[in-house]
Amino acid sequence: MATVLPLRDFAAAVAGERAEASLLLPPGAEVHAWQPRPRDIAKLSECDLLLHIGAGLEPWLAGLLKAFPKGRVRTFEASAALAHSGPSGQAIDPHIWLDFGLDVLIVRRLAEELSRIAPAGAAAFKANAERLAGRLEALDAAFSEGLADCRGRDIVLAGHSAFGHLAGRYGLAQRALYGLSPDARPKAKDLMEAIDFCRAKGIRTVFAENAVPPDLADTLAREIKGRVLVLHTGHNLSREQLAEGLGFFDLMAENLAALRDGLGCR
Numbered sequence: 130m131a132t133v134l135p136l137r138d139f140a141a142a143v144a145g146e147r148a149e150a151s152l153l154l155p156p157g158a159e160v161h162a163w164q165p166r167p168r169d170i171a172k173l174s175e176c177d178l179l180l181h182i183g184a185g186l187e188p189w190l191a192g193l194l195k196a197f198p199k200g201r202v203r204t205f206e207a208s209a210a211l212a213h214s215g216p217s218g219q220a221i222d223p224h225i226w227l228d229f230g231l232d233v234l235i236v237r238r239l240a241e242e243l244s245r246i247a248p249a250g251a252a253a254f255k256a257n258a259e260r261l262a263g264r265l266e267a268l269d270a271a272f273s274e275g276l277a278d279c280r281g282r283d284i285v286l287a288g289h290s291a292f293g294h295l296a297g298r299y300g301l302a303q304r305a306l307y308g309l310s311p312d313a314r315p316k317a318k319d320l321m322e323a324i325d326f327c328r329a330k331g332i333r334t335v336f337a338e339n340a341v342p343p344d345l346a347d348t349l350a351r352e353i354k355g356r357v358l359v360l361h362t363g364h365n366l367s368r369e370q371l372a373e374g375l376g377f378f379d380l381m382a383e384n385l386a387a388l389r390d391g392l393g394c395r
């Protein structure tokens with residue numbers, strides 16, 4: 130069971146037929162500020178392994194795990210598996226799945242963890258993990274090539290700062306109206322600064338995320354006489370996306386197309 134979509138999809142691919150992978154959060158639920166209900170606790174008690182990101186993404190998780198006897202729920206913390214750390218005193222960007230190089234490392238650690246739980250599957254887990262790593266490396270190469278030659282390098286985001294890892298990896302800059310979590314509303318001053326920034330740089334594209342109400346993106350786009358394109362953070366799926374059977378790789382392919390369009394890439 131996973132707290133975010135990428136971990137669910139990675140687990141499904143690595144475990145193959147030996148496990149079922151599911152999301153702990155219901156469709157559309159927002160992971161940063163989620164409030165687990167009693168039935169979510171019951172769901173958690175049935176899983177053999179809980180996959181989570183850590184690094185502050187799931188502030189509710191420690192309290193949820195306290196409902197169980199110590200050691201009852203086995204957990205895999207993806208950010209800890211990377212030994213991922215930032216400068217002390219600074220918040221770490223927990224959206225590590227948007228760095229496809231880090232995903233490769235997570236997938237390999239995950240195969241090792243599954244092998245500890247089910248040693249008979251070790252060879253299959255390793256082979257599946259390497260196949261998935263290959264897909265992630267191909268995705269990384271597609272982003273590298275697709276974003277190499279663009280008119281703009283600034284991702285102006287009427288959403289929260291989820292794309293720092295992605296921007297850093299491909300030489301882009303993220304300018305978001307929310308912080309690392311989408312719970313604090315942006316101030317009018319932040320919006321004014323974003324408008325000035327876009328006008329000064331001739332930016333006509335505002336990126337918005339599904340999980341955040343569109344009013345802010347629409348306002349900003351109107352002010353700069355521009356348009357809104359959607360970027361998927363990939364935390365979760367909406368009910369509609371779930372019904373369409375979309376997964377992590379589908380969302381990332383849509384992201385690359387939106388970025389190439391919005392940044393004017395050749």
Ligand SMILES: [Zn+2]
Pocket residue numbers: 161224289291309310311362364
């Ligand atoms: Zn987030």
